[in-house]
Amino acid sequence: MYARLIQGYQAMDPEQQALSAYAAQQLRLMMSGSSALPQPVMHAWETITGHCLLERYGMTEFVMAISNPLRGARKAGTVGKPFPGVQVRIAEDKSGGGTIGEGELCVKSPSLFKEYWKLPQVTKESFTDDGFFKTGDACRVDEDGYYVILGRTSADIMKVGGYKLSALEIESVLLQHPDIAECCVFGLPDKDYGEAVSAIVVLDSEQKGKQEESNSAFSLEELCNWAKDKLAPYKLAR
Structure with a gap:
């Protein structure tokens, strides 16, 4: 979405750009969380609007689990750290070819859903034996403890x-x-x-x-x- 907004901004004349940037600057908070946010897009958006996008990670199955801080430094290219009360772990691929420290992100959270409606087998396959939900997203943790989403393991x-x-x-x-x-x-x-x-x-x-x-x-x-x-x-x- 932000990439498209930037393209629209670039197509405007200078007067329209000034008005649009001013309007965006009046918003209190802007977030990104539906997919990985490319760093160039994040930096370009901040240049235009003055807003450093709050990037976080969530799914329908558990809402939000990981986030950059609302107040404090936000790290581009990452989705931040787990919320209090949320447990996360990385299930590394044991088949070979993977990088140490990278693997599928698994989440256990107070907001985690119970089951997929009338799909018991899918539900069973989506959880580990100790109750962690397999997100299907590959990730790694950087040197500062921030989580980096690498994409869907299947795609x-x-x-x-x-x-x-x-x-x-x-x-x-x-x-x-x-x-x-x-x-x-x-x-x-x-x-x-x-x-x-x-x-x-x-x-x-x-x-x-x-x-x-x-x-x-x-x-x-x-x-x-x-x-x-x-x-x-x-x-x-x-």
Whole structure:
């Protein structure tokens, strides 16, 4: 949502931008929590509105469980720390290929739901034996104890040549490119690596106009050359 709002802001004339920024500055609090928030989006929104978005983590099954502080420093790229009374743990993948300290986020909370209506087998499969709910989200904890959501274990985690890679992590880096407005990273079948890192990018309107005028295209080689100092070689799109 915030990425779209930023695009709308960039399409406005200076007077409209000033009015929109002023209106946004009057709001008391702005939050993000439905999906991982790319750091470039967070920083751009703060530049426009003065608001440092409050990023937190929750699901329908337990509402909110982890949050950056309402008052105090908020750490971009993370969803913060568990609320009081909430227990969380990371179930590491024992099959190999994963990174130590990364795995599926499991939650036990006073607000945790009881069951999926009339779906006893699904309910059973969604809980550990000691009552933790398996969120299906991969995560890790950083050096400050803040939780970083890496994506859905079923969709956003790619298995590339023995490595398990987060599509969201790679997207966050690509969005730092000054000419990229949106991007989507995913894995495509590859006979040598199992999956190959692939990306679809949308250029910002100004850069798109320049490309059309010069009759040139934004190339994969150009993108990889830019990203090689920011991503490990096995995380680069092929």
